Amino acid sequence: MSMKEILQDRFDELGISGYELTRRVVELRTEAGEETSIDKLKSSVAKTLKDPDGRRYSAIAEVIEAMGGEIFVRWKDYKDVKAL
Numbered sequence: 001m002s003m004k005e006i007l008q009d010r011f012d013e014l015g016i017s018g019y020e021l022t023r024r025v026v027e028l029r030t031e032a033g034e035e036t037s038i039d040k041l042k043s044s045v046a047k048t049l050k051d052p053d054g055r056r057y058s059a060i061a062e063v064i065e066a067m068g069g070e071i072f073v074r075w076k077d078y079k080d081v082k083a084l
Helices: 002-012 018-031 038-050 057-066
Strands: 072-074 080-082
Touching: 002 038, 002 057, 018 038, 038 057, 038 080
Parallel strands: none
Antiparallel strands: 072 080
């Protein structure tokens, strides 16, 4: 399953709008002490859903967190490691 499919499936499962997802990302950034707004981020969030392979890791991680997820790395010869 591609990252695009993973993100889109979760987005559809939640039944939220792009506006709501952007609002959640703004909330996460605000909690981290960054000043931003929905208007500043709506394009970035939409592009992350549309083409995650062309986006920065941090943008993908924010969208995943905003949809209630976490990123894990699984080393095939080692163990699971929580990335966030």
